[in-house]
Each structure stands twice: as C-alpha cells, then as structure tokens.
Amino acid sequence: AQSVTQPDIHITVSEGASLELRCNYSYGATPYLFWYVQSPGQGLQLLLKYFSGDTLVQGIKGFEAEFKRSQSSFNLRKPSVHWSDAAEYFCAVGALNNDMRFGAGTRLTVKP
Amino acid sequence: SQTIHQWPATLVQPVGSPLSLECTVEGTSNPNLYWYRQAAGRGLQLLFYSIGIGQISSEVPQNLSASRPQDRQFILSSKKLLLSDSGFYLCAWSASDRNEQFFGPGTRLTVL
Numbered sequence: 240a241q242s243v244t245q246p247d248i249h250i251t252v253s254e255g256a257s258l259e260l261r262c263n264y265s266y267g268a269t270p271y272l273f274w275y276v277q278s279p280g281q282g283l284q285l286l287l288k289y290f291s292g293d294t295l296v297q298g299i300k301g302f303e304a305e306f307k308r309s310q311s312s313f314n315l316r317k318p319s320v321h322w323s324d325a326a327e328y329f330c331a332v333g334a335l336n337n338d339m340r341f342g343a344g345t346r347l348t349v350k351p
Numbered sequence: 352s353q354t355i356h357q358w359p360a361t362l363v364q365p366v367g368s369p370l371s372l373e374c375t376v377e378g379t380s381n382p383n384l385y386w387y388r389q390a391a392g393r394g395l396q397l398l399f400y401s402i403g404i405g406q407i408s409s410e411v412p413q414n415l416s417a418s419r420p421q422d423r424q425f426i427l428s429s430k431k432l433l434l435s436d437s438g439f440y441l442c443a444w445s446a447s448d449r450n451e452q453f454f455g456p457g458t459r460l461t462v463l
Contacts, residue, residue: 271450282441282454283395290450329394333450343394 241266241332245342252320253350260315260345262330271333272313274304277344278326286328289313300324325349353378357442357455364462370415370429372458374442377423382444384425385452386417389439401425402447437462 244263252258264270271290275283287298294306304315313330327346333339354377364370376382386398397410399417407417414433418426425442439459443452 273451275454280439280457280459282456283443285451285453288451339397339450339452341395 240338241270241334241340243330243332243340243342245328245330245345247345248343249346249348251348251350254322255319258315258317258320258324258347260328260330260347262313262315262342263311264313264330264332265311266332266334268334272304272306273331273333273339274298274302274313274315275329275331275341276300276326277329283329286315320347320349322349322351353444353453355442355444355453355455357440357458359458360456361459362461364432364460366434366462367431370427370432370436370460372427372440372442372460374425374427374455375423376425376444379423379444379446381422381447383447384419385443385445386425386427387441387443389441389457391438395441398427432462434462436460 242265246261273288274286276286277283286302287296287304289296289306297303302317304313306313327344329344330342331339356375383402385400387395388398389395399409401407401419404419415429439457441457442455445452
C-alpha cells in the first residue's frame with residue numbers, strides 16, 4: 240500500500256517570505272499526488288493535483304508543486320506567503336483503486 | 352456543481368450513547384464516499400469507504416459502523432460511544448472514475 244511522509248510537523252515563516260513544504264511518498268507505480276489545505280475547524284480544500292504530464296503543477300491561491308520521481312517527492316511551494324495562508328497542509332497519494340493515504344500534516348504559522 | 356453536506360456541525364454526547372452522523376452529496380451520481388476521523392493534532396484516518404449503495408468497506412475495526420442507504424447518502428453510526436471516539440469526522444466524495452476527493456465541512460464530536 241502507498242504511504243506519505245511529511246517530515247515537518249510545524250513550520251513558521253514571515254509574511255512575504257517563500258515557502259516550501261516537504262512531502263515524500265512510497266508507492267510502487269506512478270502515483271496520483273495531491274495537496275490539501277485545512278483551516279481550523281474546516282474541511283479540506285484541494286490545492287492542486289498531479290496525475291501525469293508536466294511535473295510542475297499549478298494550483299489555487301498561488302501554490303505550485305513539483306513531482307520528482309527520482310526523489311519520491313512532491314513538495315509544495317509558494318513564492319510569497321500571505322497571513323491568510325496560515326493553516327494545516329496535507330499531502331496525499333492515491334492509487335488506481337481510489338485508495339488515498341494522507342500524511343500527518345504540516346502546520347504553517349505566518350509571522351507578521 | 353457538486354456540494355457535500357455534513358450534519359450536525361458539532362455534537363456533544365455522553366459515553367455509551369448512540370451516534371448518527373449524516374453526509375449527503377449533491378450534483379453527482381454514483382460517487383465513491385468516505386468517512387475519515389481526524390484526532391486533535393493528527394492526520395486523517397480512513398474509517399470506511401463505499402463504492403455503491405449497500406457496499407461498505409471498513410479500514411479499521413472499531414465500534415463504529417457505516418451505511419449507505421441511498422446513492423448520495425452516507426451515515427456513520429455507533430451503538431455506544433467511547434471517549435476515544437471524540438474527534439473531527441470528515442466525509443468526502445470522489446467520482447467513481449477519478450481519484451481526487453472532495454471534503455465536507457466536518458462534524459466535531461466530543462464524547463464526555
């Protein structure tokens with residue numbers, strides 16, 4: 240079965256600084272990869288997804304992620320963080336049978 | 352467009368009482384449906400998923416059960432709640448031929 244590791248439990252960045260959230264996956268075939276964001280007390284919102292093709296994918300809210308097969312990674316990036324980006328971020332890997340596994344999440348704090 | 356509803360939004364129940372959480376999806380047919388639990392400060396744990404009416408797969412044995420009485424309705428139940436059942440319960444749906452999941456707003460359950 241597939242699995243996901245998000246090495247950073249909590250990250251703090253200053254507003255306006257760049258952001259990179261790490262995600263490593265384990266899966267024997269080409270994975271379907273996702274990033275979700277969760278504000279406190281809310282459901283999860285899909286930021287972006289990778290199924291195939293261009294390894295750099297663009298998402299909503301100015302986020303992007305790059306799939307690197309050689310490193311089994313799918314890191315999320317944003318060039319300039321806004322205070323409203325403070326939230327919990329989840330990486331997920333899906334398989335052909337619609338089975339999806341989530342990482343433990345990375346909590347992002349944005350300093351003014 | 353598709354929407355997913357969950358109710359109630361919050362629930363406080365005594366230990367040993369029954370539970371019924373409801374999830375409904377609008378704007379799509381024959382979706383895959385999922386129940387997740389998110390404990391405080393932790394990631395998502397898949398509890399049940401369903402690919403059709405009356406078809407339920409359980410991921411983790413526990414005192415919870417799920418049912419799908421209609422195509423777009425998914426119910427999470429318990430006969431007797433435990434303290435450890437406290438958490439944030441999320442329902443999600445995906446198209447039967449696609450991998451990305453879309454989440455409801457969640458139900459905050461507190462068992463006292």
